[in-house]
Amino acid sequence: MEPAVIALESIRKYYYMGDFVIKAVDDVTMRIARGEYTAVMGPSGSGKSTVMHLIGCLDSPSEGTIYIEGEDTSELDEEDLAYLRNAKIGFVFQQFNLLMKLNALDNVMTPLMYAGYPLRERRALAEHTLELVGLRDRMKHRPNELSGGQKQRIAIARALVNDPSIILADEPTGALDTVTGEQIMDLFEDINSRGKTVIMVTHDPEVSSRCRRTIHLRDGKIVEDS
Amino acid sequence: MFTEFIKLALQSMVTSKLRTLLSLLGIVIGVASVITIVNLGESASKSIQADIAAAGVETISVSPRTRDREVRRTFDLEMADRIRSEIPGVYRIIPTHQFNTTVRFQNRTYDGTVMGVSDEYAETMDYQAAEGAFFSDMDNEEFRQVAVLGSLAAEDLFPDGGGVGEYIRIMRGGTARTFRVAGIMEEKSSSFNIQFNQNVYIPYNTYANRVTSIDFVRSYLIRTEEGADVLAVADEIDEFLERVVGSGHYYIFTPSTIADMASSITNTLSMVLASIAAISLLVGGIGIMNIMLVSVAERTTEIGIRKAIGASPRRILTQFLIEAVTLTLVGGILGIAAGIGLSSAAVRFFDWSFYPMVNIYFLAAGFSMAVGGFFGLYPAVKAAKLDPIEALNYE
Ligand SMILES: Nc1ncnc2c1ncn2[C@@H]1O[C@H](COP(=O)(O)OP(=O)(O)OP(=O)(O)O)[C@@H](O)[C@H]1O
Numbered sequence: 257m258e259p260a261v262i263a264l265e266s267i268r269k270y271y272y273m274g275d276f277v278i279k280a281v282d283d284v285t286m287r288i289a290r291g292e293y294t295a296v297m298g299p300s301g302s303g304k305s306t307v308m309h310l311i312g313c314l315d316s317p318s319e320g321t322i323y324i325e326g327e328d329t330s331e332l333d334e335e336d337l338a339y340l341r342n343a344k345i346g347f348v349f350q351q352f353n354l355l356m357k358l359n360a361l362d363n364v365m366t367p368l369m370y371a372g373y374p375l376r377e378r379r380a381l382a383e384h385t386l387e388l389v390g391l392r393d394r395m396k397h398r399p400n401e402l403s404g405g406q407k408q409r410i411a412i413a414r415a416l417v418n419d420p421s422i423i424l425a426d427e428p429t430g431a432l433d434t435v436t437g438e439q440i441m442d443l444f445e446d447i448n449s450r451g452k453t454v455i456m457v458t459h460d461p462e463v464s465s466r467c468r469r470t471i472h473l474r475d476g477k478i479v480e481d482s
Numbered sequence: 483m484f485t486e487f488i489k490l491a492l493q494s495m496v497t498s499k500l501r502t503l504l505s506l507l508g509i510v511i512g513v514a515s516v517i518t519i520v521n522l523g524e525s526a527s528k529s530i531q532a533d534i535a536a537a538g539v540e541t542i543s544v545s546p547r548t549r550d551r552e553v554r555r556t557f558d559l560e561m562a563d564r565i566r567s568e569i570p571g572v573y574r575i576i577p578t579h580q581f582n583t584t585v586r587f588q589n590r591t592y593d594g595t596v597m598g599v600s601d602e603y604a605e606t607m608d609y610q611a612a613e614g615a616f617f618s619d620m621d622n623e624e625f626r627q628v629a630v631l632g633s634l635a636a637e638d639l640f641p642d643g644g645g646v647g648e649y650i651r652i653m654r655g656g657t658a659r660t661f662r663v664a665g666i667m668e669e670k671s672s673s674f675n676i677q678f679n680q681n682v683y684i685p686y687n688t689y690a691n692r693v694t695s696i697d698f699v700r701s702y703l704i705r706t707e708e709g710a711d712v713l714a715v716a717d718e719i720d721e722f723l724e725r726v727v728g729s730g731h732y733y734i735f736t737p738s739t740i741a742d743m744a745s746s747i748t749n750t751l752s753m754v755l756a757s758i759a760a761i762s763l764l765v766g767g768i769g770i771m772n773i774m775l776v777s778v779a780e781r782t783t784e785i786g787i788r789k790a791i792g793a794s795p796r797r798i799l800t801q802f803l804i805e806a807v808t809l810t811l812v813g814g815i816l817g818i819a820a821g822i823g824l825s826s827a828a829v830r831f832f833d834w835s836f837y838p839m840v841n842i843y844f845l846a847a848g849f850s851m852a853v854g855g856f857f858g859l860y861p862a863v864k865a866a867k868l869d870p871i872e873a874l875n876y877e
């Protein structure tokens with residue numbers, strides 16, 4: 257069997273609020289193979305976002321080990337984790353999280369700047385990726401001049417531009433209307449068909465039915481994996 | 483990457499101009515003070531050196547410094563002869579005395595200074611007559627009522643030219659005395675405390691016996707022999723006077739002592755400005771730290787986003803340091819401009835020539851950047867250490 261692209265081993269994430277312990281993630285173990293297209297579902301507060309942040313190396317677990325492409329992330333320092341987030345993972349947020357002062361092109365070019373590409377290559381790659389998400393004609397616009405769907409396309413382009421193997425999306429259609437949401441879903445399917453491993457949080461059974469695998473969370477635990 | 487961050491920094495400066503300006507005030511004042519100090523010091527010393535060079539001769543001047551009439555009376559013409567004969571290196575010694583008054587020609591008046599000097603004055607001071615001639619030793623010996631006009635006096639009394647051979651009246655204590663104009667002098671730039679052009683010169687003996695009844699010389703102008711060491715001669719005169727009139731009863735000025743005085747004035751000024759500069763730069767630095775902390779807080783979400791797409795702590799640190807340095811560099815440039823304006827105005831006020839020190843501009847710009855780097859470090863470290871998720875969820 258090919259080693260998993262993502263592996264979580266007995267992951268726990270606890271928040272301590274005075275005497276309370278909030279078990280946001282409670283003993284989760286999962287393996288995601290290369291090229292998989294996975295949906296994560298569960299009621300609000302079940303720990304979906306927390307799991308995604310942990311996989312995306314934006315957060316570190318209280319207990320357990322996370323492997324990204326076989327590498328034990330608990331042994332990495334902040335600089336290495338930044339490299340991982342930049343090169344191996346593309347994260348798409350529900351609220352887009354674009355840099356408001358920069359136009360679409362500059363937003364998409366930013367990960368390439370951190371990757372150390374020279375300006376000319378950055379431009380070429382970013383324009384190419386914007387073309388891929390169908391927004392080449394809007395690349396000089398700032399986020400506040402664009403619709404929600406367009407913003408999410410820019411965010412997706414930004415996640416894709418550095419050619420990471422993993423795309424993580426936390427309710428990417430949550431802030432969009434149905435039609436626009438479906439277009440975005442088509443885009444993710446297209447991305448997956450190009451060989452990227454995609455994990456997506458969603459509340460929409462329609463969306464999860466289009467994925468090959470769905471993981472259900474409840475109270476920080478996996479209750480179903482099919 | 484640097485250019486992106488500089489662009490971003492300038493952009494955010496433009497969007498909040500007033501806040502930026504206020505936070506930069508300390509840096510601007512600090513740098514302006516430094517530039518003023520340096521330009522002023524440089525202009526002062528260069529101007530004084532130029533004055534010494536323009537005077538052409540190193541003149542020593544000696545004056546009584548006492549209200550005791552008995553001591554003061556020892557400063558007489560005989561003392562002048564003794565200094566000339568007893569101190570080697572003394573070439574000429576000119577007794578002088580002066581008062582301010584009104585001089586009239588027909589219905590024209592001139593308010594200026596009447597100076598009693600011996601006939602050797604013009605030659606000693608390298609001062610040429612434009613028309614006629616300076617008065618002679620005979621004029622002096624025989625207490626003749628002849629006068630020689632400085633160029634400003636001549637302009638006022640004889641605006642249409644001429645004047646030599648005319649009779650002017652010099653007022654003193656309610657009485658007017660008539661003097662024949664023997665000569666009109668060329669213009670000569672002032673050196674130290676002698677304003678040549680505004681004087682009306684009359685023979686010393688006439689001054690002391692006919693016009694006034696003074697019994698002491700206000701000041702001796704001494705010129706040394708060619709090649710003599712002026713300061714050594716001044717020391718000898720000092721020793722001689724200490725013996726004859728006692729210490730503390732006289733002043734000795736050489737161009738060097740005047741230069742020293744001027745530089746001590748500018749030194750005091752420099753000290754004051756230097757302390758202003760130090761305090762302002764400290765306050766300015768704290769202002770920068772403050773605005774950078776505000777900026778980091780305001781842009782927490784931006785920092786979270788940047789971290790999420792792969793900015794390492796070092797990159798975030800670099801971004802905020804560049805921003806602080808860009809900010810202070812702009813402050814430094816404003817300060818340099820203000821300093822140039824201030825110092826050139828001050829130089830005009832002191833009547834020196836402006837000798838700006840351009841090297842210091844680059845140094846000041848570099849120093850402002852260093853202040854930005856130093857005081858921007860803490861906010862930048864704070865930004866770099868932010869937790870990505872906490873930063874993203876920050877309201
Ligand atoms: N920083 C935090 N401090 C304390 N508790 C937290 C923190 N972040 C998350 N939690 C808690 O952890 C649990 C899981 O939160 P999480 O955001 O992962 O849920 P979710 O499944 O994404 O929910 P939703 O569908 O509403 O987005 C929740 O109970 C939440 O209140």
Ligand SMILES: [Mg+2]
Nearest residue numbers: 304305306426
């Ligand atoms: Mg969530």
